Amino acid sequence: MIKRFALTTVAIIVIVGALVGTKLLQFRAMAAAGAHMTPPPETVTSAPVREEDWPDTVTATGSVESVQGVTVAAELAGKVMKLAFEPGALVQAGDLLVQLDTSSEEAQLRAAEASAQLAKANFDRSRDLIQKATISQAELDAADAQYKEAVARADNIRATIAKKTIRAPFAGRLGLRLVNLGQILREGDAITTLQTLDPVYVNFSVPQQRLSVLHPGADVRVTTDAAPKVVFAGKITAISPEVDVVTRNVRVQATVPNVEERLRSGMFANVEVVLPTAEKKLIVPATAILYAPYGDSVFVIEEKKDPQSGQVQQVLRQQFVRLGGARGDYVAVTSGLKPGDQVVTSGVFKLRAGTPVVIDNKLAPDAKLDPKPANT
Template sequence: MKKTVRRVLFYVMVLVVLVYLADRKFHFISKGEEVAQAETRSSGGSLPVTATIIKPEPLDDKLIITGALIANEAVEIASEVSGVVQKIYFKEGSRVKKGDLLLTLNTEDQEAQLEKLKFSKKLRETSEYRQRQLLEKEAISQEEYDVALTELNTASADIKVLEAQIAKSKIRAPFNGTIGLRYISDGAFINSSSRIASLININPIKVEFSIPGKYGTVINDGDPIFFTTDASEKTYQGTVYAVEPQIDQATRTMRIRATSDNSKGELFPGLFTRVEVVLNHKDNALMVPSIAVVNDLAGHKVFLERGGKVVEQPVTIGIRTANSIEIIEGIKEGDTVITSGLLQIRPNSVVEITDFN
């Protein structure tokens, strides 16, 4: 008897719980229907959405990579010969022109030797002249004359060697540029390994960057580039002048160099750059806001508005930009693409466009 009562009470309690849950669900559904009805009444029986009308616009297919600025010309000034610095003619940070005298070494010993060789040469010239006169009279043999001529030519060669050494003691600027910091002083003894100063030409300045090897046939000499630096948000323009004719085996990239005007001196070697290279230009690309493109298992799709109703349209996408996506197939000029309420709308839903993007 007691077991039967307990069983009855258990079933009664279960029934009460089920009735309570059904009542809550009913009120929840009723409330949702009331909200939906209110929204429907406020929108005249349709879901308010925003949209954009498709029209062709220009589009650049850009490749964005990092690079670095390098000097147009750069060299460490050095001496080919050893010696004592006699005088320094340049100032640190100053501009020099090609051929300007930068410094000289003491050449007193070489100049004395040169003077001695010149006197010796005059003696050899006199001897050669006399031997030639005697040879014409057949008073000496050809061999004796050849010895005199060889001595004269040797003296001339020795003079040229010494003059070349003296010329190397005068160090001149190999190109137009700016002198860097100086590391020597007057009276210092220097040789070929001594650090003197650097000479740098930064106008124009060069931009060096690497691109994936698959784009090697797309970029050519004369193509424009655009770049910014870490030091400024200003955009500069350059022109490609050289493409490495091989792909780096380690990185699978090709190195490219471009030049850019730097007459204002705003750019310096060593700065990192963010380079934009235009791979392809389209005059009539069909672009839609990125938010309008929906991903699904079959690919991509957009929702079009036609006659106040929603039409689901599969599309093929192309180039992506910061805020837009190119549509290659699936839509045409003049189509109205819905850009909001994408989670609520379904095919054949009734919508009302409240604003155009």
Template structure:
């Protein structure tokens, strides 16, 4: 019985050992095959590094306003008799917009004009009598004073009457009426907004150090939030003091508004163009990869394998230092030089040292390959 048990144990050990040995042999053979197997090259698109002109600038947020724009208000209280405009009408300078009830003022003016006519007639008669020597000097003085008072009364009533008819102070586009015919309005009631949208001013702020780089006359570009409207203008003013609360400097730019696409009160992105710099390396932002270790790019270079006379293209990860941004470009301050070929598509398939082939047909839209 014991003998049979020993034989069974020995047989089991032999079988198990054979299986283990076979698996080790197969694993070693497979590892050897893969160790000698060469990975196929990865197809990538590249951009050639070229030093070129760089247009630096300052970015800011601004608010648009019409060069001429105001909320129109009534000058005198009264009942609204006429509204002579509709929303979004094109208004000319001096055009009548609103008529306030002025019947009482007109009646007072007619009375004052009659009194003026009588005073001037009395003055003429007093002068004639004085010339004939049959009138005292005091009578002439009284007649002259009465005539002056009458003229002043007429002028005062004419000025009062003019406040009852509201006219446009300048040409522009008028807004929605804020009053109704027949309603009573107090002095100072806003009845509409009038905006001349042919030219716009854009107010924005910069830090003290940024404002020191700017001077009147510099070019600015303003863009709407969604980017569908863009216009160029000039800086016309810089506030001579710094806001003590925000520590920012306010600037103003004058911008033509062709087609009246910009609207007063609109939020705008502002870029102040600084003087052009020469020989700056700038690349599309899509070629730069960021990680905890820093910013890097993959550079394609020809390299010869050890013991081989044939050169192959390899991608090497190169750490760089980035600088300013403009549109879709980023300034490269260190790590690259003119002539380097930087991978702009296919980076996610690469590791440093990988063999590659260049295929610029897969370049991303808007990214050039050379």
């Protein structure tokens, strides 16, 4: 029994050892084959690094503001007797918007005008009598004062009536109506908004380093997602004399015609100031850039000889670059590349340095400086 158990144990050990040895030989053969195996080349699209004359521009983000904009409010308390405007309508300066109840003031005005007429008649009579030496100079002065006081009381009532007759202070477009007929308004209650929308201001900030190249009259191009295919042309009309001590930015104001009123107060806008100078820049398609927190890079295609086969291959070299501005589908590169370098233009996120590649530009992205995307 013991002899049979010992033989069984030895047999198991031999079998296990044979299996382990076989597997080790297989793993060693696989490792040797992997060491001599080269990965198949990746198919990529490419484009050469080009040198272009780009007009010098200053880009910024800004906001649209109306040239004139107010919230029309009640200057005095009163009851709304007439609404003379429609929400969103265009009005001219002086157009009636709201009429408050002035019945009490109108009655007071009639009494004040009667008093003023009587005071004027007394003053005229006193002026005739002073020439005949019938009354004293003091009586004439008192009559003059009473007449002027009566006129002032009438003018004060007229001013109150005018304040309760609410008119447009300037031409523009009205906002939503915030009051109703018969409503009792308190002093300062909002009635509607009034905005002048043609032209409009576009306010933006630029770094102090760019202040020297800006001047009133410089051309600006404004775009907004509210009108994605429209470029609004304007000019710089004012530059703030102060620099923000926190951001070191300078506030700039441009005036932009807005005949169709596509730009509205409060809109976000992209601003590009076009400078008269032009610079030569190296440009690559934006799809060639691999953006990363530690630095932006591109993959440059180089020809190298395979040390094993002796054949010349195209392989990738990852090159870190410093980027400049962007125009259309292109990005300017300020350092890291030279004209004529061939860079990969698609699928850069899945590539790595040293990978052999094959160039196939049949499906290469069509990069343009002024792309005009079609509706899809």
